[in-house]
Amino acid sequence: MKVLLFLITLFYSVSFCAQKSIDNDYFRNPLNIPTVLSGTFGELRSNHFHSGIDIKTQGKEGLNIYAAADGFVSRIKVAQYGFGKALYVTHSNGFTTVYAHLSKYAPKIENYIKKIQYQKENYQTGNLFFKNDKFPVKKGEIIAYSGDTGSSGGPHLHYEVRDTKTEKIINPLLFGISAKDTKPPTFNSLKIYALNGNARINNQNKSFVIPLKNTAHQKHTVNSITASGAIGFGVNVFDRLNDANNKNGIYSLEMKVNGSLVYYHDVKTFSFAESKFINLHIDYKHYKTYKRKYQKTYKQKANRLSTYKNLVNDGKITIEPGLNYQVTITAKDFKGNNSSITIPIIGVKNNVLYTTPKDTTNYKIVAQNFQKFTKENVTVAFPKNTFYQNLYLDFDVDNGIATIHNPTVPLDKKFTLTFDVTKYSDIEKQQLYIANVSNPKYPNYQYTIKKENTFYTTSKTLGKYALLKDTSKPKIKTLYFKDNQWISKLNTLKVKISDTGSGIKNYRATIDGQWVLMQYNHKKGILTYNFSDKKLVGSKHIFKIVVSDNVGNTNSYSTTFFKKQVN
Known part of the structure; x- marks a missing residue:
């Protein structure tokens, strides 16, 4: 009897899940153009599987994005990287749809988000959560516009379907979105x-x-x-x-x-x-x-x-x-x-006696144990189960470069890498940072936490690391206008920023002493301010920007421009 009840329960559970997964009529396509995919669900990405589908937007930004079904905006996040500008809509069928790399939101949402950005004086909002009465939406309602924000390789819409309770992600193609495909793998x-x-x-x-x-x-x-x-x-x-x-x-x-x-x-x-x-x-x-x-x-x-x-x-x-x-x-x-x-x-019968010699070093990793090794001025610490299996670790320090095995071994957790910086002066300590130098032509800044006599970072990538020095200020260049120029015809103000050392950490821009919102396209190094954000008083204005890199080198630039106001 217990077996029969179990089988009946299993049957209805499977039937419910299947019915929930393949409801092709509930969601509509979030775009009104033919569906062409630049990325499929679950495809292999760097360190993760792709969590949605990437729908091409014909190389354009600003296409209408529509709510896939009735629901409410439950979450918004504006970030410099990752999804960039993202919006989440929760639906009554137990799923949440996600729309990412947006250029902007629908007007009522966009105005709300900009108020928060100006209040915080920060482009990035963090996660903003909403109840069902803040931004209710109807199926087919415009909720945003397509873009290229965040870690996007070009204009497209990243679209996801998630289980609202568990956050588990489901292939959106199971919900009726279809792209023409007659080609085999x-x-x-x-x-x-x-x-x-x-x-x-x-x-x-x-x-x-x-x-x-x-x-x-x-x-x-x-x-x-x-x-x-x-x-x-x-x-x-x-x-x-x-x-x-x-x-x-x-x-x-x-x-x-x-x-x-x-x-x-x-x-x-x-x-x-x-x-x-x-x-x-x-x-x-x-x-x-x-x-x-x-x-x-x-x-x-x-x-x-x-x-x-x-x-x-x-x-x-x-x-x-x-x-x-x-x-x-x-x-x-x-x-x-x-x-x-x-x-x-x-x-065939194995008659070969030769086997490859096993690797041995002085640093044995037992995956289930915490382990810590020190050589010269460098200490590396691995939490329990950082590695998926036991191995002998290659660990050496030569001419200031710490070699922590090689990057061909995957890790489950981050390890901690610490440099003793006692020998450096206070000025040198300010200029130093930890970098991954596995590719010496393109050193990669590692977020560096600085104590009085030690610097440390965490990473999930093995390889070569070193302390590098950055003494150069970031560069700033205005685009499409010069000092003391009339720019009445321009709708935006653009500035290009760059840094050859530790990389850009932050920036702050003002017009006539008031903070202004500048969107940073880190792929092109361009900051953009939209004049529609605020009404300027008068025709003469002073634009100022301050840019800092990751070790605190700071550069500032100030210019005067003239602009007639359009009522």
Whole structure:
């Protein structure tokens, strides 16, 4: 009886979830143009899976963004990076839709946000939460305009659907948005892995790329492989839609061995908390070395992604001597278009005695323990479970550069890196900062916390770090106008700012002594003030801007302009 009740409960739970997920009529398209995607849900990004779909806006900004359904604006955030200008609408069906990289909001919302920005004298608002009576919206109502704010690579709308209670994200294509797609995914290459010291692939105990041979349209095979022991596979694969040339992510990946399913994952839904496990889902070492992502068709022990289903032995294949195997890997897009690779394997006896020597250093990492190491003036501390597995750490300090292993090993948590700065003068301490110098041509500023005799930072990226000095002030240049010039025809005032050292930290602009809101496009280094924000008194005005970098070097610029007021 208990089993029967469980099955009945499970049936209704699954039916409810399915009904909730595939209601194609509830939400409308947030744009009134043909849907062309520049990014798909769940595709592989740097350190995370893409949490929505990116809808192209025909290369334009300012297109109308419509509420996908009745609801209310529950959250707004204006940030310099990330989503830029974002808006969240909560609906009565238990979902919240998210609209990001906006240029501005609908007038009543825009006016409200600008009042807050002027009150705080800050472009960034942080998270603003609203009850259902503040900004109610109707399905099809204009709520914002498309843009390119935040960490956007060009004008587009980032659109998400989230479960309101759990914040779990769901593929928006399940809700009826459709983009034309008759093209199957494309396999670029295949990689095979020896998963332990006893495994052999073509008499080798290592991993390598296997050339693909085309047998038909998007059907591939490879030369027969001899193997023994535990092996796995990885694929570099992408998908294209009909009306766009950009490479998108696939929807699902499966692997069968002799016709039986041993591995499957898809991107219907996942949570933000598990997105970091992308670095275990892909061949992280290969990606960091060659900038090419291979999705593995087997799961590592520490990987807690919920997107895997029907795994047999975690997708790892054990090859027995004297047996033949046929492995088929199939990739599909959301519309069901598919491509496949067929891999013939012959099981052979392992007669090779040579194995790769194990790495050893003076710094052993036991993943479950807190560990701290010091050399010369540098200390590195790793919290428990920073690493996914035990290893011997390469740690050295040479000529001021601290090498903390190499960036091909993914981390689950941030470690702390501390430099002793006792030997430096107070003036030098002010000018110094910690930087990642793994690429010496492009040192990357690390947020540096300064104590009296120690500087420290936290990071999830291994590699080379050093103390660098920045003695240069930021640069400031006005655009499209000069000192003492009439600019009555200009609707905006633009300034270009830059810094060659630690990078821009903050800026403050005033007109006639009053703070003005300047939007910073960090990709172009341009600050923009819109004259519609405030009515200027008189025709002669003084514009002043002060810009500081991350170590406190400050530059200021002042200019006079003339502008006739338009009533």
